Amino acid sequence: MKKYLYLLLVAGVLFTSCGKKQEDKPEEKIAKNVIVAKVENDNIADSYTSDATIVPEGKVDHSLDGTGTVEKIYKKNGENVKKGDIVVKLTDSKTRADYLSAKAAYDSGKYTLESTKNNYDKYKKLYKDQLVSELEFLDYRNRYTDALGNFESKKANYIDAKKQYDKLTRRAEISGVVGNLYLKEGNEVKAKENLFTVVNEKNMEATMDFPGKWFSKAKIGEEVFVTVPDLGNKVYKGYIKEINPVANPETKKFPIKIEIPNVDGAIKDGMYAKVVIPAGERKALVVPQQSVFIRDLLSYIYIIDNGVAKRIQVTTGAVEEPVVEVQSKDLKPGDEVVTDGLFGLEDGDHVNIVK
Incomplete structure (x- = not known):
């Protein structure tokens, strides 16, 4: 019996010893496959983007200085008119x-x-x-x-x-399209009440505020790009028409008026747009756009350092597809940045670069 207990004790000691050796063996880390690109110091175009509301270059509201009664309506909303065409005829005994x-x-x-x-x-x-x-x-x-x-x-x-008497026969003061015409024959019209509006949609305008640091780079006639979300993000070419040298006291920026040729006539009064004004070129560090990811509202990229992924916080700048400007004191030209394989990748992970 004693011999049997002794054998069990020896076996337990041996089992415990083997278990400790297995526990002490370090776990092998599996390298994750990634595709990389090099950080480049390249020319990038500066640009300034601003929201704007598009309005017609020509827009005239038609009203009376006095009162009147609608006698006859000659046009309707959406109808084209030439300057001088009769739109509405009114009567007023006192004016006559x-x-x-x-x-x-x-x-x-x-x-x-x-x-x-x-x-x-x-x-x-x-x-x-x-x-x-x-x-x-x-x-x-x-x-x-x-x-x-x-x-x-x-x-x-x-x-x-x-x-005042001639205005009772209300004629279009400009050529364009009739709008805001809601009158009916027999309606009484008050002084200064808008009868109808005529808009010339051949050329549209948008005004935006431009930062002072780039003021000298804005030139009359310079081409700009106008994106209209209501038209499926269609991009129109526009031109700088007017530059105000006096800054807006509230925004401290300089109002710039943009002219937009409405070639297809699709742009309408009041449509929202994004206007992009080029502001020259400069050297900057750039990386592929897909290499930048957002975490907790901050921008990051992964660079490869001796086969290990290193997460770096960056500040993004100008975008010139397919690259984006990035700024960081921990980044330099030639660094390898991860472009594919970001999903599940963490700071300190070992990686295998796929060529």
């Missing part, structure tokens, strides 16, 4: 009466002016020939001067009254 009264006063003043001028010219000649006294000459000159002043006043009133 004011016009007729002003016209009568104008005609009367004109007749009086012509009569007094004839007498003035006549007595001016007689006075020059010393056939009438100075007192008589001055009397007719004063009559003419009074008549001239009176006529100019009546003329101004007539021009204003005629303008």
Whole structure:
């Protein structure tokens, strides 16, 4: 029995010893396959992107200074018009009466002016020939001067009254497309109420604020790129039309007006757009876009250091597909950056570079 217990004890010691040797053996790390590219110091185009709202280059709201009643509507929304085409005709008894009264006063003043001028010219000649006294000459000159002043006043009133009366036949002030026309015949219209709008959609505009550090690089006529999300992110070419040298007091940036030829007529008033303005070229460290990943709202890349993946935080900059600018004090040209095999890769992992 003692011999049996002794054998069990020896066997246990041997088993424990073997177990410890197996536990102490380090676990082999499996290298993960990755594809890499080199960090390059390359030329990259700077650009500035800003949101903007597109508006027509030509847009006119049509209203009355006074009141009126819609008599007839000649056009409808979406219809093309030429400058001078009648869109809406209105009536207003007071406007018509004011016009007729002003016209009568104008005609009367004109007749009086012509009569007094004839007498003035006549007595001016007689006075020059010393056939009438100075007192008589001055009397007719004063009559003419009074008549001239009176006529100019009546003329101004007539021009204003005629303008208001003519506006009752509301014509398009520019060529374009009719919009905002919601009137019906018989409607009463208030002073300054918008009757309709005409927009010229051949050329559109967008205004954006441009940073001062690149102000000198913006040039009149320079090509820009306008992306319109409402049109399936279609990209239009535009041009810098106007550069304001006075900064916006709120944004501290400089307003730049962009002209966008609306070749296909698809862009409409009020559409949202992203405008990209080129701002020259410079040298920068660039990597393939797919090598950059986001974690906790920060940008990172993996570089390979002696067969080990090393995670580096970077600041991204200008994008020029398929590469993106990256900035980091731990990065230099020639470093190998992981482009494929990022999924599941962690800082310190051993890697196998697939050629």
